[in-house]
Amino acid sequence: MNDDIPETSSLSDYSLSVRNLTKRYKAFTAVDNLSLDVKKGEFMGLLGPNGAGKSTTLKAITGLLTPTSGEIYVNGVDARKHRKAMRHVGCVIETPECYHNFTPTEMMTYVGHVHGLSNREIKIRARDVLEEVRMWSWRDKNVGSFSKGMRQRVALAAAMLPNPDLIILDEPTSGLDPRGMIEIRRTLNALKGRGMSLLISTHILKEVSEMCTSMTMINHGKQVISGDVNTLVHNLAQNENSVSIELRMLGNMTDTFIRDMTAMAGVSNLERTGERSVKFGFVGTDDQQADIVDLVYAHKMRLLCMNETGADLESLYMKLTDESEVNIR
Numbered sequence: 001m002n003d004d005i006p007e008t009s010s011l012s013d014y015s016l017s018v019r020n021l022t023k024r025y026k027a028f029t030a031v032d033n034l035s036l037d038v039k040k041g042e043f044m045g046l047l048g049p050n051g052a053g054k055s056t057t058l059k060a061i062t063g064l065l066t067p068t069s070g071e072i073y074v075n076g077v078d079a080r081k082h083r084k085a086m087r088h089v090g091c092v093i094e095t096p097e098c099y100h101n102f103t104p105t106e107m108m109t110y111v112g113h114v115h116g117l118s119n120r121e122i123k124i125r126a127r128d129v130l131e132e133v134r135m136w137s138w139r140d141k142n143v144g145s146f147s148k149g150m151r152q153r154v155a156l157a158a159a160m161l162p163n164p165d166l167i168i169l170d171e172p173t174s175g176l177d178p179r180g181m182i183e184i185r186r187t188l189n190a191l192k193g194r195g196m197s198l199l200i201s202t203h204i205l206k207e208v209s210e211m212c213t214s215m216t217m218i219n220h221g222k223q224v225i226s227g228d229v230n231t232l233v234h235n236l237a238q239n240e241n242s243v244s245i246e247l248r249m250l251g252n253m254t255d256t257f258i259r260d261m262t263a264m265a266g267v268s269n270l271e272r273t274g275e276r277s278v279k280f281g282f283v284g285t286d287d288q289q290a291d292i293v294d295l296v297y298a299h300k301m302r303l304l305c306m307n308e309t310g311a312d313l314e315s316l317y318m319k320l321t322d323e324s325e326v327n328i329r
């Protein structure tokens, strides 16, 4: 860490600490007294419906807009007072559209200079990151001619370029096709092994459950809940005392079977998920759960797989956000 930057010791375990962040636009409060901590090596999802205040939060953290109040610490350093602290952060918050007339090489050079890298370092790093996102062979073409997925990959490369401790991304998979989403997620997952921290905003729950270790859910600019993804989901399951069960079977799944299943003690919200599979909520004893398996056999089918999961993120999201404004994928 740079000598001229004082470090606040109690915060230095965190890649990022946001304290009481507020952003007002005239009378409207877009971010309302929000606090969050991203530990070193942690992947945090900032989750919330459209208009929740995710982009505003990330822009305030990265210095693209000035917060009304609040503090931001990067590796324990007050980033509002010492902008050099942001050298350890890689981010592309503005949509990559603004780089239309740049080639990936030019974009990496620009970002590299912002982060104070030498031309030699930029050259080496640019190749590394563009290869990692599989955009090296496109390095001298205009970003404007790329598909959205390719642009997002270049943006991700730019965020990775300074080899940061922390990467901040605003909805990096938004608007991508499934393949584009998977590629971005795969690249981000690969960063986990390198001890990097990530703060990623999304309104897609699957993204959080697949990539993040912790999450902060916001709505109307306020924190709704924050913590370890598995713990939050586990607690919800305990509170509601319910699990979600999916059965895959061999044989002929008849309407009578569906009717009998629906009538079983503890079964709710049964839905067919395929030719021979069903999903339902279940609250009950182990004996009652075993009765369900017996029913499968009574209907001359065989059980191929019984997948029991705690209440999922979707239930948590629905429970904690204003349902009328939720936009779930």
Ligand SMILES: Nc1ncnc2c1ncn2[C@@H]1O[C@H](COP(=O)(O)OP(=O)(O)O)[C@@H](O)[C@H]1O
Pocket: 025, 028, 030, 048, 049, 050, 051, 052, 053, 054, 055, 056, 057
């Ligand atoms: N420059 C601005 N002036 C006024 N209101 C804004 C401005 N930018 C964002 N907002 C409002 O702040 C709220 C949060 O926006 P945003 O942070 O973009 O949400 P999200 O990224 O979660 O979809 C929205 O209601 C939005 O309309």
Ligand SMILES: [Mg+2]
Pocket: 054, 055, 056, 170, 171
């Ligand atoms: Mg946004």
